[in-house]
Amino acid sequence: MLETISEQRLHGGVQGFYRHQSEACAGPMRFAVYQPPQAVQQACPVLYFLAGLTCTEETATIKAGAQRLAAELGLVLVMPDTSPRNTGIDGATGDWEFGEGAGFYVDASAAPWSAHFRMRSYVADELPALIAAHFPVDVERSGICGHSMGGHGALTIALTHPTRYRSVSAFAPIVAPSEVPWGRKALPRYLGADPKAWAGYDACELVRRQTFPGVILIDQGEADPFLDTQLKPELFDQACAEAGQGLLLRRHAGYDHSYWFIASFIDDHLRHHAEALGLL
DSSP states (O other): OOEEEEEEEEETTEEEEEEEEETTTTEEEEEEEEEEEGTTSSSEEEEEOOOOOOHHHHHHHHSSOOOHHHHHHHHHEEOOOOOOOOOOOTTSSSOTTTTTTTTTTTTTSTTTTGOBHHHHHHIIHHHHHHHHHHOOOEEEHHHHHHHTTTHHHHHHHHHHHHTSHHHSEEEEEEOOOOGGGHHHHHHHHHHSSSSSTTTGGGGGHHHHOOOOOOOEEEEEEEETIIIIIEEEIHHHHHHHHTTTTEEEEEETTTSSSSSSHHHHHHHHHHHHHHHHHOOO
């Protein structure tokens, strides 16, 4: 059952927030959907935007400024939460780098996290099915995008399901979680201590196994405080070159990790997806 939390008019379309009971996450999950004006008359392509650490379904919806151009293009936007909430798991709150608000878009296999933290299945399977059942979307024309931890999610989900999405892009993504502090803190707790289990959630490892049928767009700010320690885009650049994966990695002087950076280049990402989804 889908519960409507709120709906408002925006750029001729409708911005809504919704809640439902998730099987994948064994509890209630919230998400946002923007329906452009064209959705009144026809099914529209859909773009999923995955947010980063500490964020919710509201963050990109409010801060990215994506709806104006999405309304012009006829593109549905879906922004899920970053993790299950109120899980009652000891240690799930109080640390912004792990637990609630930091699900890392993995299907946890280690207890107690495996009971609720199944964000890959939620984003890749359950949520698209729910969206298709309740909103006017053309599921054959889907794209995925994300920021930071969400960029990691977008890349790894697209590379795991290369025929499910026609386009993928990311802002300042974590591309090698197996090798950086954020990932090395989260992945062992979600997936166990064996690094082999982490490879399926590492974009650098995944692209060497399976390329994506299209050019991946990544934007990275050169004034990002996490650039050298947590993000390391050069590792993904190298992995894509070795695998023959098309990649457009753009570096921007003076830009940081914030949504001011995202808002500055979100139109380029929407057009990247719109072209692949047949809107341009």
